[in-house]
Amino acid sequence: MTDAYGVMDFSSLKKENSAAGTSQPLADEVSVSEQDLQGLIDSSQQQLTLLLVTSARVQGGASFVDAVRAAVGRHAGTIRLALVDADQQPRVAAALRVQSLPAAMLMMKGQIQPLFEGAVADDQLQSVMEQLAQLAAQEGMSVGEAPSDAPAAAQLPPELEHATTLLQNGDLAGAQKAFEDYLETHPGDPEAKRGAATTRLMERTREVDLQEGRRAAADAPEDLDAQLLGADLDLLGGHVDDAFGRILDRYAAADAETRDRLRERLLDLFDVVGADDERVGAARRRLARLMF
Structure with missing residues (x-):
C-alpha cells in the first residue's frame, strides 16, 4: 500500500x-x-x-x-x-x-x-x-440457533444515518448539507467532520477519469492541481500514506500561496481518515516540522 x-x-x-x-x-x-x-x-x-x-x-x-x-x-x-x-x-x-x-x-x-x-x-x-x-x-435470515455474542450494530444519530445514506446513494449535495447542518449544532463531531470531508472528496473527483488522473499526476510532478488530484485519488483507493506523502513531499519547497493550498487539502484529507488514526498523527507531526 x-x-x-x-x-x-x-x-x-x-x-x-x-x-x-x-x-x-x-x-x-x-x-x-x-x-x-x-x-x-x-x-x-x-x-x-x-x-x-x-x-x-x-x-x-x-x-x-x-x-x-x-x-x-x-x-x-x-x-x-x-x-x-x-x-x-x-x-x-x-x-x-x-x-x-x-x-x-x-x-x-x-x-x-x-x-x-x-x-x-x-x-x-x-x-x-x-x-x-x-x-x-x-434475524430470521437462515435456520440456526440465536447467538449470545453476535456483533451488535453500531448506532449513529439519526441525522448522521440519514447523511450517510445520502452519501452512499450518490446524493452528494444532499449529504454535504446534512453533514454541515449536523455540524452547526454539534461542532467538531468527528463522524460529521469525516462525512463532510468524504463528500467533498467525492465531489472533487466525481467527473474524473481515474486512469487519466493518475497518469496526469505521474506525468506532471510540478503541476499543483495534478498532484492535489493525485492525492485525492490515492485516498479514494485507500492508500493513505501515499496521499499524505504526495502533499508533504511538495510542502517544504513550496511558496507561501502553494503551501496554503497544500495544507488546506491535507487537513481535509485528515478529516476523511479521522484524527485518531496513527497515520494522521504521523503526518501532522511531519507537517509541523516542515512549517517551522
Missing part, C-alpha cells in the same frame, strides 16, 4: 497479487460497482452480506481474499460475499468510508457496519463467520 502511486506500473503486478484473489468466485459472490451499491444494500434486507474492500496493492491481499472465500463458503446460503476493488471503484470505497485495506463490513437489513480492517488470522476469520451465521439466524 505504500508504493509511490503515481509511478506504479500496474502491468507489472503479479497475478497472485490481484485484488480478486486466485480461487474461484463463490456461486453467489458479487463484484461491487458504483452503479449497483444501492441495489446491494437493498438486497441485504433478505441476505446477510460480507463486504470486503481490497486492492491489488495490498501485500498478501489475494491470499486473504481466498481465505475469506473459503470461510464464507462454509456458510453457503447464509453469508453472501461482495468484493470491492478500491483501485477500480475508489468512489465506492470512499462512500463506505474505508480507512485501511483490506476492510470488511457487514451489510444487513439495509445497514452497513464495520467489522475489521487489515488481514486477520484464519481462526479469527472463522470466528467472525460463525458469529455472522448466528446473527443471520437470529
Whole structure:
C-alpha cells in the first residue's frame, strides 16, 4: 500500500497479487460497482452480506481474499460475499468510508457496519463467520440457533444515518448539507467532520477519469492541481500514506500561496481518515516540522 502511486506500473503486478484473489468466485459472490451499491444494500434486507474492500496493492491481499472465500463458503446460503476493488471503484470505497485495506463490513437489513480492517488470522476469520451465521439466524435470515455474542450494530444519530445514506446513494449535495447542518449544532463531531470531508472528496473527483488522473499526476510532478488530484485519488483507493506523502513531499519547497493550498487539502484529507488514526498523527507531526 505504500508504493509511490503515481509511478506504479500496474502491468507489472503479479497475478497472485490481484485484488480478486486466485480461487474461484463463490456461486453467489458479487463484484461491487458504483452503479449497483444501492441495489446491494437493498438486497441485504433478505441476505446477510460480507463486504470486503481490497486492492491489488495490498501485500498478501489475494491470499486473504481466498481465505475469506473459503470461510464464507462454509456458510453457503447464509453469508453472501461482495468484493470491492478500491483501485477500480475508489468512489465506492470512499462512500463506505474505508480507512485501511483490506476492510470488511457487514451489510444487513439495509445497514452497513464495520467489522475489521487489515488481514486477520484464519481462526479469527472463522470466528467472525460463525458469529455472522448466528446473527443471520437470529434475524430470521437462515435456520440456526440465536447467538449470545453476535456483533451488535453500531448506532449513529439519526441525522448522521440519514447523511450517510445520502452519501452512499450518490446524493452528494444532499449529504454535504446534512453533514454541515449536523455540524452547526454539534461542532467538531468527528463522524460529521469525516462525512463532510468524504463528500467533498467525492465531489472533487466525481467527473474524473481515474486512469487519466493518475497518469496526469505521474506525468506532471510540478503541476499543483495534478498532484492535489493525485492525492485525492490515492485516498479514494485507500492508500493513505501515499496521499499524505504526495502533499508533504511538495510542502517544504513550496511558496507561501502553494503551501496554503497544500495544507488546506491535507487537513481535509485528515478529516476523511479521522484524527485518531496513527497515520494522521504521523503526518501532522511531519507537517509541523516542515512549517517551522
